[in-house]
Amino acid sequence: MSARMGSMRVLPPLGARQRPWRMVERNVLAYRRTWYVFLSGFFEPVLFLLSIGIGVGKLVGKLPFDGHLVDYKQFVAPGLLASAAMNGSLLDTTFNFFVKYKYSHTYDAILATPLGTGDVATGEVVWALMRGAIYSTAFLLTMVAFGLVPSWWALLVVPVAVLIGFAFAGAGLAGTTFMRSWVDFDYVTLALVPLFLFSATFFPLSQYPAGLQAVIRLTPLYQGVVLERALVLGHMQWTLLVHAAYLAVMGAVGLRVAARRIGRLLQP
Amino acid sequence: MDPLIEARALTKRFGGFVAVDGIDFVIRPGEAFGFLGPNGAGKSSTMRMIGCVSPVSGGTLRVLGMDPAADGAQIRARLGVVPQEDNLDTELTVWDNLMIYGRYFDLPRAEIRRRAEELLEFVQLTDRRDSRVDPLSGGMKRRLTIARALINEPEVLLLDEPTTGLDPQARHMLWERLYRLKQDGVTLVLTTHYMDEAEQLCDRLVIMDAGRIVAEGSPRDLVATHATREVVELRFGRAAEQHAALARVRTLAPRVEPVADRLLVYTDDGDATAAAVTADGVGAASVLVRRASLEDVFLILTGRTLEE
Numbered sequence: 001m002s003a004r005m006g007s008m009r010v011l012p013p014l015g016a017r018q019r020p021w022r023m024v025e026r027n028v029l030a031y032r033r034t035w036y037v038f039l040s041g042f043f044e045p046v047l048f049l050l051s052i053g054i055g056v057g058k059l060v061g062k063l064p065f066d067g068h069l070v071d072y073k074q075f076v077a078p079g080l081l082a083s084a085a086m087n088g089s090l091l092d093t094t095f096n097f098f099v100k101y102k103y104s105h106t107y108d109a110i111l112a113t114p115l116g117t118g119d120v121a122t123g124e125v126v127w128a129l130m131r132g133a134i135y136s137t138a139f140l141l142t143m144v145a146f147g148l149v150p151s152w153w154a155l156l157v158v159p160v161a162v163l164i165g166f167a168f169a170g171a172g173l174a175g176t177t178f179m180r181s182w183v184d185f186d187y188v189t190l191a192l193v194p195l196f197l198f199s200a201t202f203f204p205l206s207q208y209p210a211g212l213q214a215v216i217r218l219t220p221l222y223q224g225v226v227l228e229r230a231l232v233l234g235h236m237q238w239t240l241l242v243h244a245a246y247l248a249v250m251g252a253v254g255l256r257v258a259a260r261r262i263g264r265l266l267q268p
Numbered sequence: 269m270d271p272l273i274e275a276r277a278l279t280k281r282f283g284g285f286v287a288v289d290g291i292d293f294v295i296r297p298g299e300a301f302g303f304l305g306p307n308g309a310g311k312s313s314t315m316r317m318i319g320c321v322s323p324v325s326g327g328t329l330r331v332l333g334m335d336p337a338a339d340g341a342q343i344r345a346r347l348g349v350v351p352q353e354d355n356l357d358t359e360l361t362v363w364d365n366l367m368i369y370g371r372y373f374d375l376p377r378a379e380i381r382r383r384a385e386e387l388l389e390f391v392q393l394t395d396r397r398d399s400r401v402d403p404l405s406g407g408m409k410r411r412l413t414i415a416r417a418l419i420n421e422p423e424v425l426l427l428d429e430p431t432t433g434l435d436p437q438a439r440h441m442l443w444e445r446l447y448r449l450k451q452d453g454v455t456l457v458l459t460t461h462y463m464d465e466a467e468q469l470c471d472r473l474v475i476m477d478a479g480r481i482v483a484e485g486s487p488r489d490l491v492a493t494h495a496t497r498e499v500v501e502l503r504f505g506r507a508a509e510q511h512a513a514l515a516r517v518r519t520l521a522p523r524v525e526p527v528a529d530r531l532l533v534y535t536d537d538g539d540a541t542a543a544a545v546t547a548d549g550v551g552a553a554s555v556l557v558r559r560a561s562l563e564d565v566f567l568i569l570t571g572r573t574l575e576e
Binding site: 110114 | 282319321322323340341342344345347349351353355356357358359360364367368369371372373374416420
């Protein structure tokens with residue numbers, strides 16, 4: 001009888017949906033003591049805005065955009081915001097993820113609890129998105145303060161930044177599961193620098209030769225730059241939905257691959 | 269009593285390599301059960317399957333009456349795990365390590381705080397609660413890992429090589445804590461390659477070698493069944509002398525095992541055998557009589573020592 005009672009013991013309610021949030025809680029605790037590291041993701045795009053947007057912008061003047069003339073700093077700011085969303089989400093899903101999985105074995109400890117590999121992958125992505133949302137909100141407010149946001153569509157800037165973050169967080173997490181050592185991270189840098197510089201971030205797509213334009217149209221950060229620039233300047237059109245769909249699929253596929261790969265790596 | 273953990277023909281394969289080769293065992297509530305064997309015997313793989321973090325390749329495994337493949341999360345909710353390699357969260361303090369671990373089990377914060385206070389007291393780390401993990405000594409990290417494993421008040425505590433790498437004092441302190449847990453009714457399942465640890469802690473154990481179970485029983489029964497009562501250890505100045513003496517010594521006792529630096533002579537009367545060896549003039553540099561241990565059981569069953 002007592003054995004039967006034992007096996008009927010009521011378990012604590014383990015809401016499967018809440019489990020990824022435990023990863024977020026963990027990261028909040030971890031960053032609470034290193035908040036200055038957290039702040040760096042905000043200052044970087046602001047420094048670029050001051051130097052390139054306002055400094056170089058004085059030399060450039062106005063650019064033709066979608067049939068209008070646009071102030072250079074107004075042109076470049078949404079590009080910087082999209083890049084910041086990309087970078088912000090990649091920090092925690094690439095370098096920091098690699099340390100936790102390969103060196104400090106943090107995930108081994110977590111997977112000994114009711115949390116599973118899907119919870120870990122989802123939790124890390126959710127955290128990266130929250131971090132990205134905080135950065136992009138701060139940057140958007142900076143843009144408003146500089147008078148760089150003429151359109152009310154800009155209210156969608158942060159949700160779209162989260163979407164950009166989702167795309168890169170999923171892809172970053174999936175890619176990191178294939179990394180063997182720190183040397184492989186050179187490939188991340190190798191991919192990110194050209195994305196940052198040439199996704200129509202700093203000058204319009206029309207400046208590139210036709211063949212290169214076609215390539216750039218297929219790269220991921222370009223989708224985000226187009227979306228953010230359209231929202232900030234209020235140039236809305238239906239084709240924006242294609243760019244958004246691109247990012248959503250990229251994130252979803254990445255997250256799925258990552259969850260499966262994490263299972264294979266950490267639970268052989 | 270229903271078994272807590274039951275394995276039938278349990279198998280773990282990694283590609284073509286068979287790490288656990290069809291083992292059977294039953295672990296009952298409240299006992300301290302050990303897997304003793306050298307590195308690579310398949311102990312850790314077995315533990316990881318019990319802990320529901322490594323899928324079973326063959327055979328059946330039931331943990332707390334459930335199937336790890338289907339009910340992993342529910343099983344893990346009732347287990348405590350102390351892994352071989354410390355995996356404390358190095359980005360958090362001692363206290364936060366316990367707090368967040370309790371959260372992974374979905375416990376309310378007030379309850380975790382209450383338990384964390386008690387557990388820090390239990391493992392004598394109360395004065396280090398705001399310290400980071402890195403500066404802690406090996407023994408302290410181990411104790412914190414045990415405290416962490418107890419935050420969900422587990423019914424079964426899985427310990428993989430719990431005292432490997434600790435100094436003797438830290439080991440004894442850990443053994444004493446584990447003994448108290450056992451008295452509180454927690455089922456202990458541990459792996460070790462230290463025979464003294466197995467003798468100290470285990471009510472019952474299996475000896476593993478190359479993925480198989482080669483013997484099973486209480487430490488005392490295993491020694492009684494597979495070894496003689498006493499052992500005479502003969503040391504020689506040079507390996508060549510030991511080699512030359514082996515045949516002579518074999519005429520004096522039914523069972524002699526040569527190991528790297530000595531001959532082990534199995535006998536029920538150590539003093540008589542020691543006297544005979546000395547009288548025979550085999551030229552041993554030292555002669556020591558001791559009681560047989562699990563180390564000897566392993567040597568007799570596999571022809572190798574645990575440390576090899």
